[in-house]
Amino acid sequence: MTSITQSPYTQEQITAWFRGLFTVAWADGHFDPEEQEILAQIAQEDLAPDTDWQALDEPITSEELAAALGKNTTTAENFLRTAVMVALADGVYSATEASVLQQFCKALELNNDVLDALEITLFDDGQKREPSDPALERAQKPGNSPHPHSDVLQPVRHWLDGMDIHDPRVARFICKMIPSQCPFERDVVLFGRKVVHIPPMCKLNPLYEQLVGLRFRALSYLADEVGEDVSPYC
Known part of the structure; x- marks a missing residue:
């Protein structure tokens, strides 16, 4: 029997939280409108059925996110942890995703040392951005970045390991987003449609062990x- 748990997050915070995650997920342009509709359906039916997802396909601004989650709060930091998880889910941390995360981090007034350390894995995703975009300047072409398991990433690993779960909606999202074991290269198909192509995550994702722990x-x-x-998640 399911027990009643008291979530520390309001419905407004959860709505902003998931809008932020989807903003990161779509940042590199790899999700077309049909795929966005499928993901929104999953969120509505399985993750947070009480949430109004009519505007889910509208990216949330940094200001909206900060207004809902607060600045320099535990809630904001836990959101950022899950946002990093979404960005790393396919094993490639793109410059576009990094830019979005840096904007969120700044608006939430969180320490950006972890995101700076993570940039050792940055790839140039080929998206058009302003020449002055810092993430573009630091991005590497695939195959040219330092070893992804460098000790430079130790602060990121420690930071991800520090997240505690206190809300069933967030927990369900994590369980669906992270596979139960290192998958072979495959296509993820939901409701009869291809959602995304995932490479072997345990080989490409430098923080795969942290995601599995989460x-x-x-x-x-x-x-x-x-x-x-x-x-159902096992």
């Missing part, structure tokens, strides 16, 4: 504290 904590929270059947 998924385990989300599963444990749903099973132990919420009393939810987690077998």
